[in-house]
Amino acid sequence: MLLEALGVEVQLFEARGRPGGRLHCVDEGGGAIYEAGGEWIDADHYRVLNLLRHFDMEPTTPGEWPQKLIFRGKECTEATIWNDALEDDLRVEAAAREMCRDLTSPPWSNTHAADLDGRKLGDFIREHTQSERGLWWVNSKYRSDEGDDLDNIGLLGWLSGYLHYLDRDGDVMSAYRIPGGSRQLCEKILGSLNAEPQFQKVLRRVRQDSSGVTLMFDDGQAQVDHVILTLPPPALERVVFEPALSPRRRCAVEACRMSRATKICWEFDHPWWHDLDWGGSLMCDGPIQQTWDGSIGTAPILTAYICGDEAAKWLALGDPVRAGIYELSLMFPDASKHFVRGWAHNWLTDPFSPGAFSHLAPGYVLEHMEHISPPEGRIHFAGEHTALWSGFIEGALESAERVVSEFTKR
Numbered sequence: 001m002l003l004e005a006l007g008v009e010v011q012l013f014e015a016r017g018r019p020g021g022r023l024h025c026v027d028e029g030g031g032a033i034y035e036a037g038g039e040w041i042d043a044d045h046y047r048v049l050n051l052l053r054h055f056d057m058e059p060t061t062p063g064e065w066p067q068k069l070i071f072r073g074k075e076c077t078e079a080t081i082w083n084d085a086l087e088d089d090l091r092v093e094a095a096a097r098e099m100c101r102d103l104t105s106p107p108w109s110n111t112h113a114a115d116l117d118g119r120k121l122g123d124f125i126r127e128h129t130q131s132e133r134g135l136w137w138v139n140s141k142y143r144s145d146e147g148d149d150l151d152n153i154g155l156l157g158w159l160s161g162y163l164h165y166l167d168r169d170g171d172v173m174s175a176y177r178i179p180g181g182s183r184q185l186c187e188k189i190l191g192s193l194n195a196e197p198q199f200q201k202v203l204r205r206v207r208q209d210s211s212g213v214t215l216m217f218d219d220g221q222a223q224v225d226h227v228i229l230t231l232p233p234p235a236l237e238r239v240v241f242e243p244a245l246s247p248r249r250r251c252a253v254e255a256c257r258m259s260r261a262t263k264i265c266w267e268f269d270h271p272w273w274h275d276l277d278w279g280g281s282l283m284c285d286g287p288i289q290q291t292w293d294g295s296i297g298t299a300p301i302l303t304a305y306i307c308g309d310e311a312a313k314w315l316a317l318g319d320p321v322r323a324g325i326y327e328l329s330l331m332f333p334d335a336s337k338h339f340v341r342g343w344a345h346n347w348l349t350d351p352f353s354p355g356a357f358s359h360l361a362p363g364y365v366l367e368h369m370e371h372i373s374p375p376e377g378r379i380h381f382a383g384e385h386t387a388l389w390s391g392f393i394e395g396a397l398e399s400a401e402r403v404v405s406e407f408t409k410r
């Protein structure tokens with residue numbers, strides 16, 4: 001959209017048979033529609049919110065029901081959270097704020113903070129919590145954002161993201177969703193373009209010289225002046241470049257880690273959670289980790305969002321959907337009574353996005369982060385992993401703006 005607005009002639013190539021990539025709104029028929037990939041928009045994700053409003057799509061907000069918390073069989077809500085958990089949460093927040101005082105953006109400019117870059121977020125949280133419940137709660141909250149276990153996340157990278165949150169008023173995380181699902185947004189974007197996307201075009205090889213770039217697919221090739229590659233890092237690693245990309249870029253792409261997050265979505269014949277005066281939003285210490293009401297169509301859908309080692313364990317099960325219903329019904333017996341069918345989405349082995357979204361692993365920020373986004377000759381790099389809002393839909397849009405500014409500076 002941004003390039004066409006500048007009068008650039010654009011061609012679009014996509015490996016899958018559908019648009020959207022990790023935005024994947026699935027319609028299973030019979031009113032069962034849900035988001036298998038990106039779903040939530042924070043209140044300060046202005047690019048996403050503005051894009052929606054550009055298409056007259058007013059972002060939707062979840063109902064006012066508070067999130068339920070279950071730890072060791074005891075229950076409360078986020079609004080009435082146990083004191084020890086709340087105190088630990090505030091302690092972690094205060095320590096993070098204090099550490100952010102010495103940090104600047106972009107994250108890799110903090111060369112004085114090598115010790116933070118080498119540290120794990122998991123250790124930081126263990127150091128600043130005192131109760132088991134507090135440790136569980138703070139861990140669960142940030143694991144959900146990061147999409148993986150917190151021992152895999154670097155402290156400097158996390159604090160650099162935390163900088164974004166310092167000016168926020170109240171709880172503006174996961175504030176909105178795309179009305180009608182992300183498929184509607186993708187259709188609106190495609191409908192606004194002159195370019196016709198070409199699907200089932202798996203890029204294998206990229207050759208550049210002074211006259212242009214040749215893109216080689218399984219079934220033919222295309223000659224272009226410049227290319228913008230939005231492939232997630234593990235997919236990019238599989239493409240052959242002639243001449244080879246710089247060693248610094250190759251190291252950055254290889255070191256960029258993808259979070260292991262997955263969703264299991266269950267359809268029910270009745271939204272039984274409303275009978276319990278509950279909106280379906282849960283954080284628990286059991287293997288389901290987190291749920292929310294994921295219904296977009298007429299059928300009631302509950303979505304479980306599971307991250308890290310636990311996600312890998314669920315996806316290794318023969319039937320994660322039924323195993324999940326069993327786990328759910330241990331907490332909520334009505335779940336099995338009303339269960340109709342369900343689906344598990346394995347992003348971990350998806351060939352075009354192996355992993356859910358990028359995270360900043362220990363040591364990544366200072367050694368690699370700045371090398372993943374600059375262009376090399378006629379080849380430009382975009383996608384959430386190249387953005388400061390890495391991991392988010394907002395980051396994908398941020399990277400689009402950066403890439404377009406690379407063109408206008410030429």
Ligand SMILES: Cc1cc2nc3c(=O)[nH]c(=O)nc-3n(C[C@H](O)[C@H](O)[C@H](O)COP(=O)(O)OP(=O)(O)OC[C@H]3O[C@@H](n4cnc5c(N)ncnc54)[C@H](O)[C@@H]3O)c2cc1C
Pocket residue numbers: 013014015016019020021022023036037038039040041201202203204230231232235236261262263347351352353355356357382383384385391392393394395396
């Ligand atoms: C389970 C899950 C939950 C998430 N939750 C949220 C959330 O709540 N909020 C949020 O902001 N973000 C969330 N995200 C992350 C968000 O979806 C992504 O950050 C964003 O959609 C990434 O956009 P992108 O354009 O960078 O990459 P992609 O959408 O992955 O686009 C890259 C495209 O490249 C294509 N491709 C790959 N290899 C090739 C090849 N060889 N040849 C041609 N094409 C190729 C892919 O098919 C894909 O279409 C979630 C993601 C997942 C998976």
